[in-house]
Amino acid sequence: xxxxxxxxxQDYQPLSICSIQRSMKxxxxxxxxxxxxxxxxxxxxxxxxxxxxxxxxxRRYIRVxxxxxxxxxxxxxxxxxxICQYCGKKSDLTxxxxxxxxxxxxxxxxxxxxxxxxxxxxxxxxTPREAQMELAAKPYRPIPITFFRDMNGxxxxxxxxxxxxx
Ligand SMILES: [Zn+2]
Numbered sequence: 001x002x003x004x005x006x007x008x009x010q011d012y013q014p015l016s017i018c019s020i021q022r023s024m025k026x027x028x029x030x031x032x033x034x035x036x037x038x039x040x041x042x043x044x045x046x047x048x049x050x051x052x053x054x055x056x057x058x059r060r061y062i063r064v065x066x067x068x069x070x071x072x073x074x075x076x077x078x079x080x081x082x083i084c085q086y087c088g089k090k091s092d093l094t095x096x097x098x099x100x101x102x103x104x105x106x107x108x109x110x111x112x113x114x115x116x117x118x119x120x121x122x123x124x125x126x127t128p129r130e131a132q133m134e135l136a137a138k139p140y141r142p143i144p145i146t147f148f149r150d151m152n153g154x155x156x157x158x159x160x161x162x163x164x165x166x
Contacts, residue, residue: 005053006148006159008035010061014145014162023053032056036158054158067144071109076139079146080114085136086123089116096120098139099127109141140164 005023009015018026024043026032037051044050069075073095083090096115099105102125113135115123123131146163148155155163 003038003052003156006055006156006162007032008055008057008162009064010058012057012162014143014148014159015058015062015064016145017148020053023056024050026056026058027053030059032058038156038158054156055162069142069144069146071107071112075142076109076112077114079109079140079142080137083114083136084116084119085113085139086115086119086128086133088136089118092117094120096123098135100125110139113139137164 003020004017005020006014007016007018007023007026020043023032027034033056034051034053035057036053036055038054041052042049043052076095077093082093084093085096093114094117096113096119097105097107098111098113101107105111119133123133128135148163
């Protein structure tokens with residue numbers, strides 16, 4: 001019973017991670033609905049069998065205070081799982097400006113991506129399109145939950161679409 005459940009806000013944005021027990025309580029109180037369960041597992045009481053929650057969604061929207069993640073090289077790489085977004089390499093990583101700095105590309109989450117040295121040099125002063133180098137994922141501003149995937153226990157398959165991992 002030490003598995004975790006991903007909690008989505010009413011608008012399907014990832015909000016937090018909670019325990020199975022807590023998720024069952026939220027569902028029971030009709031504060032949340034079950035979106036995905038783990039079909040391989042069941043929760044059993046002496047009389048009944050319940051789905052094993054994996055993702056739940058709150059029925060009412062919760063306003064969350066905006067938490068800012070510091071824009072840093074490390075956090076850009078963390079967001080990109082420490083993988084070159086052009087070729088998939090996991091070493092010699094650098095930060096690439098998607099729109100090159102010399103052409104007005106800014107230091108913002110949406111313009112920074114993880115690239116290995118080789119790809120960074122190869123791309124040079126061009127956009128991915130000009131260089132015909134496709135990005136694995138469009139750079140985005142991460143939210144705290146983006147980094148939940150790094151936590152112990154790992155990410156369950158049904159969480160991935162909500163954590164921008166597919
Ligand atoms: Zn590369």
